[in-house]
Amino acid sequence: MDTVEELNNTYYYAGRSNLTACELLFMIFCEKTVEQLGLTIADTGAVIAIVSGRNDIPTRTKPGGTIVNTSRASIASRRVFKNVKFPYMIKLPTLIGHITNPKSLKIRMVANIGTFVGRTIPVMGWLILTSDVSQITYRTMIDYNRIARGSDKIW
Template identity: 60%
Template sequence: MDTTEELNGTCFYAGKPNLNAAELLFMIFCENTASQFGIGAADFGAVVALISGRNNLGTRPKPVGATLGTSYASKAARKMFKKTKFPFGISMPTWLGGYTPWTAKRVMVRNIGTFVGRSIPLIGIIILAADVSAIIYRTVRDYNIIARGGDKIW
């Protein structure tokens, strides 16, 4: 966190003078975002997992109502695990149809390759959601330390 001063009802932060409350919050948000997304293997892995899960590759014709296309993650997992199934007839849940809870639907699968291929993008989403949550938490915390009484959040 950079040094702060209050000058005539405005703040000085990160070398920028005369910042109002909204500008101060934005500066702190940008600083925390840059800090969170510094070159890190987890962030890079999250983006790769998310992108590799996009179903933008062509595939065989599918029944009406099925999700069209397949992903790089799914193709690689199916190639690696082939037709291997979970032992004892166990079925595991996977998610189809989108990157939001409102567009995704749960499907039970017995094939390990299918499970892994569909789970990789979910791991990316979880890591990125954790990053966003950390950025927001630290931004509000740092802002409330600096801001004056009426400008504080919560």
């Protein structure tokens, strides 16, 4: 048998025989995930950025309605940039809140470079991982639809 072949309404793929359409899709998905996330610097950096952006370090007492703790990324960026502001009093948008609860996300305009960098680091991590998931999904669908027959295709 070849690396991809049909036999008795099942598929043969990557050394595995008698795969159903769902099992074939899962095998291709796993293969594309390993290809995409193969210990690249960008993916490692994305995970570090997300973890460093977690609000889990206690901080001073803040007024009501604010997010309670602070993150390592925020502490480090404020330490590096101190109280330096953007030129011409430019204010840039930042995202605050918890990504796990989209209703808690808010956009705040800031003029302080340290605040902007500290809040942007985890957002960049999430964007990199979102890009990875999109690419994995796209490549999985392309390969699966190329292999699958008639009614087994996704679209």
